[in-house]
Amino acid sequence: MAATGVVLALAVAACGDSGTADTDTDAGAAGSEAPADDASDPATDEAAGGSAEGGTVGVILPDSASSARWETADRPFLQEAFEAAGVTADIQNANGDTAAFQTIADGMINAGVDALLIVNLDSETGTAVISDAAAAGIPVIDYDRLTVGGGADYYVSFDNVAVGTTIGEGLVTCLQDAGTTEGDVVLLNGSPTDNNATLFKEGYQAAIEAAGYGIADDQSVPDWDNTQAGTIFEQIDTNTNGEYVGVASANDGLGGAVISVLERNGTAGTIPVTGQDATDEGLQRVLLGTQCMTVYKAVRAEAEAAAELAIAVISGDTAAADGLATQDVDGTPSLLLEPVAIFRDNVQDVVADGYTTAENLCTTPELQAACDEVGVE
Structure with a gap:
């Protein structure tokens, strides 16, 4: 298989005829560069509802023990994507501790982040965080892992x-x-x-x-x-x-x-x-x-898709967010990529x-x- 096969598989999974995400797959843990002529660059696109520049997103990663990817791939790729869009990203790791996960979330909610992007440790803890965020009017994106029954606004992952x-x-x-x-x-x-x-x-x-x-x-x-x-x-x-x-x-x-x-x-x-x-x-x-x-699993592609979705959410452009998250997984609008x-x-x-x-x-x-x-x- 040539290297272009990886990029092609991701492009087919992530892009429909209109150039927005097309995710006709089901819901899944490394990095892919988008093609140079990709028109959907979250670093330069502004959502129609306004600009995300100056906004803040809170990101909670689960641990560093189950897989090296969380710190070596997801963190830098997410940081890079948000920085390019002028969005401040507070990225923290719960290190496998559900109490720490809740404490981090409480701090981010109290700080008034514009959106939360979380990788839950379990659905119970994830649901509690989503509920607290919703009460504060903060949208939540489940990243990589769906919080079953949690009611996140969006979900970004692999099939x-x-x-x-x-x-x-x-x-x-x-x-x-x-x-x-x-x-x-x-x-x-x-x-x-x-x-x-x-x-x-x-x-x-x-x-x-x-x-x-x-x-x-x-x-x-x-x-x-x-x-x-x-x-x-x-x-x-x-x-x-x-x-x-x-x-x-x-x-x-x-x-x-x-x-x-x-x-x-x-x-x-x-x-x-x-x-x-x-x-x-x-x-x-x-x-x-x-x-x-x-x-x-091309984590760069996943991180960039999540960042693009979060930027649309922060900008208040629901149409753009919904245009990206076209798949339904357990009632949650979802954007899913294909593995290789x-x-x-x-x-x-x-x-x-x-x-x-x-x-x-x-x-x-x-x-x-x-x-x-x-x-x-």
């Missing part, structure tokens, strides 16, 4: 069922490429309090079962905690006597925990393991062959898209050899 389907179909491809046409696989899911994890599982379980594979075990990992993931998978490995042919891991962190167990067992690289987020560590494992694939499967032979697509660099990936002689072999530069 999370499609993310799961991409994981499942990726695992099936890896199994069949290895000549394994039957058998049972392990499902290692994300946090049970994260609606995205539920949608991911819906997608990959359906794809795996549709291909004729069974389920050896099915476990969720509280808070996406990688240490717990390793313990849980070790127990699964013991309980199944190692009788599984592949592992559908819901992100690269969980995949890394699985592969650590397989390395101790001497089976890493012989049992396909999936991931998501196209982290440097995940991509390195894909290059080395211990992880069969990951899912690339990354295998060993198209890791370069992620580099070409500007999300990471060859220098970040090709850090050892073994990795450099793998990079040279598949053209990562």
Whole structure:
């Protein structure tokens, strides 16, 4: 797959015939540069209802442990997009603490931000924050994770069922490429309090079962905690006597925990393991062959779409906001993007898209050899 395939997939997902967002998909965790001639640049467009310049948006990120993306990708991309539009962005991280999440939100609401953009830790906390913001007349955008039943004004994310389907179909491809046409696989899911994890599982379980594979075990990992993931998978490995042919891991962190167990067992690289987020560590494992694939979610595109939507909201241009968020997810106007499967032979697509660099990936002689072999530069 050429690098342009990534940009094209995003363009198809994000732009309709009129040039506004067209999101005919369902609701899903890295960065994509928009084409130079993209007419919908949030840094220069002013919504018809007024200018967002001088406004303030409060952004609450969930943690830095479940995925590196929140601090290394989402924060800088959001900051860049809002700064370019003359909007002050107060970006804070709850570090996995629901009490801290509420405290941060209270501070932003009391400070009178013009809009909130939140990644909830769970729907209960997210709902409480949305309710408090609504009482203060502050619109809320759910970013990346939908607050189920929370009543956010808008939702920006990836098609999370499609993310799961991409994981499942990726695992099936890896199994069949290895000549394994039957058998049972392990499902290692994300946090049970994260609606995205539920949608991911819906997608990959359906794809795996549709291909004729069974389920050896099915476990969720509280808070996406990688240490717990390793313990849980070790127990699964013991309980199944190692009788599984592949592992559908819901992100690269969980995949890394699985592969650590397989390395101790001497089976890493012989049992396909999936991931998501196209982290440097995940991509390195894909290059080395211990992880069969990951899912690339262009966080820059997601952040820029969220910023454009927030700018329209701050400007009071409801028509522009509604024109961007054309999909309905659980009653919430939504703007959704499409994921891209990354295998060993198209890791370069992620580099070409500007999300990471060859220098970040090709850090050892073994990795450099793998990079040279598949053209990562």
